[in-house]
Amino acid sequence: MSMNLVAVFAENRPGQTARITGILAQAGVNISWVTIASSGRFGVMKFLVDQRDQAVARLKAEGLMVSLLEVLAVEVENKPGALQAVAEVLGRNQINLDNCSGFVANNRAVLLIETHDLTQAQAVLEKQGLRLLSQQQLQTL
Amino acid sequence: MFWDREVETLPRSGLEKLQLERLQETVQRVASKVPFYQRRFAELGVKPGDIQSLADVRRLPFTTNMDLRTTYPDGLLAVGLQQAVRLHTSSGTTGKPKALFFSRKDVENAAELMARSLVMTGITSSDVFQNMMGYGLFTGGLIMHYGAEKVGCLVIPAGPGTSERQLMLMQDFGTTAVHILPSYALYFAGFLEQRGINPRQHLKLRKAFVGAEPHTEETRLRIEAALGCDVYNSYGLTEMNGPGVAFECEHKAGLHLWEDNFLLEIIDPATAQPLPDGQVGELVLTSLRREAMPLLRYRTRDLTSLIPEPCACGRTHRRLNRITGRSDDMLIVRGVNIFPQQIERVLMSLPQVGRNYVILIEGLDDLTVKAELSASAFDGQVEHLAALQEQLTEKLRAEIWIRPKVELVPAGTLPVADGKAKRVIDHRVI
Numbered sequence: 001m002s003m004n005l006v007a008v009f010a011e012n013r014p015g016q017t018a019r020i021t022g023i024l025a026q027a028g029v030n031i032s033w034v035t036i037a038s039s040g041r042f043g044v045m046k047f048l049v050d051q052r053d054q055a056v057a058r059l060k061a062e063g064l065m066v067s068l069l070e071v072l073a074v075e076v077e078n079k080p081g082a083l084q085a086v087a088e089v090l091g092r093n094q095i096n097l098d099n100c101s102g103f104v105a106n107n108r109a110v111l112l113i114e115t116h117d118l119t120q121a122q123a124v125l126e127k128q129g130l131r132l133l134s135q136q137q138l139q140t141l
Numbered sequence: 142m143f144w145d146r147e148v149e150t151l152p153r154s155g156l157e158k159l160q161l162e163r164l165q166e167t168v169q170r171v172a173s174k175v176p177f178y179q180r181r182f183a184e185l186g187v188k189p190g191d192i193q194s195l196a197d198v199r200r201l202p203f204t205t206n207m208d209l210r211t212t213y214p215d216g217l218l219a220v221g222l223q224q225a226v227r228l229h230t231s232s233g234t235t236g237k238p239k240a241l242f243f244s245r246k247d248v249e250n251a252a253e254l255m256a257r258s259l260v261m262t263g264i265t266s267s268d269v270f271q272n273m274m275g276y277g278l279f280t281g282g283l284i285m286h287y288g289a290e291k292v293g294c295l296v297i298p299a300g301p302g303t304s305e306r307q308l309m310l311m312q313d314f315g316t317t318a319v320h321i322l323p324s325y326a327l328y329f330a331g332f333l334e335q336r337g338i339n340p341r342q343h344l345k346l347r348k349a350f351v352g353a354e355p356h357t358e359e360t361r362l363r364i365e366a367a368l369g370c371d372v373y374n375s376y377g378l379t380e381m382n383g384p385g386v387a388f389e390c391e392h393k394a395g396l397h398l399w400e401d402n403f404l405l406e407i408i409d410p411a412t413a414q415p416l417p418d419g420q421v422g423e424l425v426l427t428s429l430r431r432e433a434m435p436l437l438r439y440r441t442r443d444l445t446s447l448i449p450e451p452c453a454c455g456r457t458h459r460r461l462n463r464i465t466g467r468s469d470d471m472l473i474v475r476g477v478n479i480f481p482q483q484i485e486r487v488l489m490s491l492p493q494v495g496r497n498y499v500i501l502i503e504g505l506d507d508l509t510v511k512a513e514l515s516a517s518a519f520d521g522q523v524e525h526l527a528a529l530q531e532q533l534t535e536k537l538r539a540e541i542w543i544r545p546k547v548e549l550v551p552a553g554t555l556p557v558a559d560g561k562a563k564r565v566i567d568h569r570v571i
Binding site: 005007009010011037038039040041042043044046063064065066067068098 | 514516519520521522523524526527530548549550551552553554
């Protein structure tokens with residue numbers, strides 16, 4: 001039960017985020033999650049959107065470099081130690097997190113996990129009784 | 142395949158005899174017709190009769206880039222203006238261009254050398270030849286056009302128009318060969334990729350001729366992979382007719398210089414002394430057949446070396462190694478001599494690096510290399526980009542001995558030139 005983030009390569013200079021989100025807005029694409037990571041003069045923006053293929057096509061048509069990333073969305077309890085529990089089970093199984101971000105909405109906590117061992121991660125999390133969300137479920141929290 | 146087998150395979154002794162006759166004739170003519178050379182001969186105390194062997198060419202004066210500018214527009218003409226039928230210029234970065242005149246015989250001869258060069262790679266009259274070089278004052282377009290037409294190809298004088306139109310012509314007329322700038326070939330390959338066009342499947346291209354910009358073997362391999370065809374390196378300069386001075390044969394192992402038309406020397410650019418075969422130095426050319434505007438010992442400023450061994454193709458005209466740079470392209474950054482080709486070689490050897498790059502020098506000797514990322518190399522991970530940047534910096538440092546700042550930019554963000562690519566931008570204020 002994974003989903004895709006749309007990753008965009010951009011130069012790290014004023015106006016780039018506005019330009020890219022502008023393309024998505026024009027295409028009528030809704031963004032439900034975003035992270036921006038920069039390294040010096042360039043950066044990568046990652047979006048979770050409602051119309052993935054439409055977003056990719058429009059961004060590419062504007063000449064942007066786009067890639068899809070597979071991620072897992074894990075629902076955890078909104079209480080102390082919840083993130084630690086996830087990290088611990090992954091660590092115990094030698095699964096390294098490439099990137100992770102999280103938020104709380106309507107008192108429900110969600111972690112978005114990027115890892116090289118997606119299948120393995122999914123298996124151990126489910127075994128631990130954690131709930132993996134589909135994109136549909138994530139967007140209707 | 143040969144266009145003129147007899148001349149192309151002339152035994153060295155016969156070729157050198159022909160060279161000497163033509164050299165003597167050329168020297169005789171400039172001595173009687175061109176005041177500039179009359180003055181130079183007088184200064185050096187040399188007379189046409191002194192040229193008794195090919196080695197005597199060293200007694201003759203050099204002609205430089207600057208000489209062409211000071212005699213601009215027509216101070217080096219050896220015929221009356223009414224005998225000249227064509228003017229080309231060579232662009233200068235500053236001031237006036239260099240003006241080169243052609244007589245009718247010169248135009249015909251330039252086309253002849255071009256035809257030899259094309260046929261040497263396997264071009265025949267059944268080829269559809271799309272000439273994507275600029276027509277006009279630049280020799281690259283027109284002279285190549287004449288040569289391809291002489292071979293009997295269907296020539297499409299496309300010029301450097303938009304990629305859309307180039308592609309349309311290629312598809313509609315089944316283009317089999319193109320003449321293209323290497324920088325544009327790389328850009329065009331990206332354009333095809335974006336359009337979902339696989340040249341091997343959707344186009345009939347089998348040969349591409351690249352020239353007018355010095356480029357590396359790594360760039361050739363990239364263009365071959367991206368366009369799915371053989372790529373041949375060519376060398377020419379407006380001062381010596383334009384393209385078709387030296388060209389690769391089917392073996393792609395150095396460029397045969399047409400020695401029945403040009404007398405070559407390789408000299409140390411600093412001391413102007415001849416260098417032994419195989420050593421890299423400045424190429425110096427004397428035109429042996431140019432009628433309207435012969436040039437003696439023209440200092441091309443192009444750096445190369447001679448391959449004295451015979452070629453497997455059977456031609457006796459000796460080969461030059463790929464031009465490694467132009468002596469005035471050399472950059473001095475933090476006291477280190479750097480040729481842009483060194484940087485290009487590193488960039489093009491990494492598949493993650495895309496097809497366009499620019500070298501920036503700013504402030505007090507700060508060297509920045511901006512390189513586009515190749516479309517397939519982006520996997521969404523910023524860490525991988527940072528690692529690639531570091532790897533690139535390290536490889537460049539090993540090649541040029543100073544540590545440049547490397548910036549990776551998205552494909553398609555660096556400017557694409559209309560004509561020759563501007564790879565080096567020097568903003569230093571000295």
